[in-house]
Amino acid sequence: MTVLDLDSQELIQTNVSDTNTGTETGFSGFMVDINLSDLVQLACLENRDRKLLVQTRGARGEIFFSSGEVVHAQIMDKKGEEAFYEIMCLHQGTFRFFPESPPEHTIEVPWNFLLIESLRRKDEMGSASDTDVEQVPGVLVVDDSRFFISRLRDVLTENLSAKVIAEARNGKEALEFLDDTRPDIITLDINMPVMAGDIALKHIMIRSPAPVLLVSNFNEKHTAKIMEYLRLGAVDFVSKPGAGDSWDLFEKRLGNAIKTATEFQIRNIRRARNPKMAGEKALPGMPADRLIVIMGGFGGLLEIQKILPELQLGESTSLIVFQQMCQYFSASLANYMDSYCSFSVKALETGAPLLSNQAWISGLDKGWKVEADETGAGIYRDMSLDSLEPDLFLHGLASIFEKDLTVVLLSGIDLAMVQGLESVASKAGAIILQDPDTCLYPEPLKMIKALGLDVQIAPSEEIVPLLGKK
Numbered sequence: 001m002t003v004l005d006l007d008s009q010e011l012i013q014t015n016v017s018d019t020n021t022g023t024e025t026g027f028s029g030f031m032v033d034i035n036l037s038d039l040v041q042l043a044c045l046e047n048r049d050r051k052l053l054v055q056t057r058g059a060r061g062e063i064f065f066s067s068g069e070v071v072h073a074q075i076m077d078k079k080g081e082e083a084f085y086e087i088m089c090l091h092q093g094t095f096r097f098f099p100e101s102p103p104e105h106t107i108e109v110p111w112n113f114l115l116i117e118s119l120r121r122k123d124e125m126g127s128a129s130d131t132d133v134e135q136v137p138g139v140l141v142v143d144d145s146r147f148f149i150s151r152l153r154d155v156l157t158e159n160l161s162a163k164v165i166a167e168a169r170n171g172k173e174a175l176e177f178l179d180d181t182r183p184d185i186i187t188l189d190i191n192m193p194v195m196a197g198d199i200a201l202k203h204i205m206i207r208s209p210a211p212v213l214l215v216s217n218f219n220e221k222h223t224a225k226i227m228e229y230l231r232l233g234a235v236d237f238v239s240k241p242g243a244g245d246s247w248d249l250f251e252k253r254l255g256n257a258i259k260t261a262t263e264f265q266i267r268n269i270r271r272a273r274n275p276k277m278a279g280e281k282a283l284p285g286m287p288a289d290r291l292i293v294i295m296g297g298f299g300g301l302l303e304i305q306k307i308l309p310e311l312q313l314g315e316s317t318s319l320i321v322f323q324q325m326c327q328y329f330s331a332s333l334a335n336y337m338d339s340y341c342s343f344s345v346k347a348l349e350t351g352a353p354l355l356s357n358q359a360w361i362s363g364l365d366k367g368w369k370v371e372a373d374e375t376g377a378g379i380y381r382d383m384s385l386d387s388l389e390p391d392l393f394l395h396g397l398a399s400i401f402e403k404d405l406t407v408v409l410l411s412g413i414d415l416a417m418v419q420g421l422e423s424v425a426s427k428a429g430a431i432i433l434q435d436p437d438t439c440l441y442p443e444p445l446k447m448i449k450a451l452g453l454d455v456q457i458a459p460s461e462e463i464v465p466l467l468g469k470k
Contacts, residue, residue: 036054036087036088037118039052040070040088040115041111041115043063044065044069044070044111045068048065049099050098050099051065051097051099052064052095053098054087054094054095055093055182056091059075059076059087059093059165060166060181061073061074061075063087064101064102065102066101066105068111069110071102071106072104073087073107074106076165079106084107084114084118088121089118136162137161137185138162138165138183138184139162139258140165140166140167140178140181141167142167142168142174142187142192143168143187143189143215144170144189144192144193145189148240151247153167155247155254156258159251159255160251160254160255169192169193169194170193170195170200171195171196171199172200174188174200175207178210182208184210185213186210186211190214190216190222197214198232201229201234205266205269209266209267211264212233212234212235213236213254214229214234214237214238215240218242223329223333223336224336227301227333230301231272236257236301236324236325237301237326238253238257239327249327264440264441265439265440269299270461271302272305272306273306276340281341282343282344282357283344284343284355287355287356287376288317288355288356289316289356289404290318290401290406291319291404291405292317292406292467293319293394294320294408294410295321295407295408296323296324297415297444299412300413303411304410307460308340308345309337309340311343311464312343313356313358314357315357316356317356317357318354318357318360319343319358319360320354320359320360320379321359321360321361321362322364323362324364324413326363330347330363333347334360337361343358343359344359345360346358347361347362348361348368353378354378362388364388365387366385366387367381367385367386367389368380368381369381369396370400390417391417391419392420393420394417395419398424402427402428406430406431407430407431409431409432409433409448410439410460411439411442411445412439414444418448425454431454431456432457432458433449433455434460435457
């Protein structure tokens, strides 16, 4: 793969193959002061069937040559002259030459006229437009359904200001694309032929780490597989819309990931160990005197798998977990975690009592409030709210549990909660932040850290000792 800086025309290296055998047994060396226009001229003068592959972070284009002319070009869904001009206006990226016959002929204009027009268009675009092109998130879509790929492409390009730079039908094709493509995010189906998603994910995280978003049909039977993918480094799970489902919610969930993908710190992902089945299990007991609240966003599902199985609540503590996740996933996640925890884990429901040795799990897509009387505290749905309002919720909890409230904030939790955290601190409650330097999405926690509140900071592996060991 050769790096090509189209503006500064930096020194680049290439290989010259043996013209008789086509093998790379000839010369190797450097090409100085070269840009795409030079490459097109060289290919035309060579007078052979060739393909020039040009790639940037946001685009992948192909130009075909035959009999000394440019005969075909394609980039995304464009073909012909317009595709050629768009490719010629790309900026820093990579290029590769292949001996390959054109799949079709879509260009009849002589190559010298094509180059003149492409240079004119590039001059008109100006540097500002060029910068905008580079800021468009590039997505590699991996799915074996042609229909879904087509629909997903429309959602990404028309509604989410993203660009599909490559499409793969299975894990093997995805890895081949990654030899030349550096996407900002990868959408990965779970069940595919040839190479399953989990094998592909392992190779991706080793060979070409990138944010991988699981996009697949949801089935409760797939929960263990989804959690395994998240332990391996996938950033989140988004359920494909089922029959009769609205695409609006899917688009919103997908859009949140696309919007923040460029801020994900993949190098911070530390895989979780496979959990062990719980041994002796404590049953829920008396109303809790102490409460732990855990909140997580992008990356939080990985960290929860490190924390909950190692945590012991004891005879006085209750736990609530709020996690950004697929709308269908709360009950499945609760059932899954219940198998590996020493305490009871259930999906949060209205009227849920806060009992010792009892944990409740909910997404962020519902509003909740806390109520208490002489018999203890409980959590109830607030139907006036479409999502969790942390300021109101934490203020209510702090008023009840005071110094016996602990709030744990994990990777990516991006909600307005300054006033709620101030309420916790004012009542001498504890606030624990996952160390931002260990987070997949650290920016929200960096902002909370900057507030100057009295907080404890630790990587997720060291949070359990702060809460109480098994």
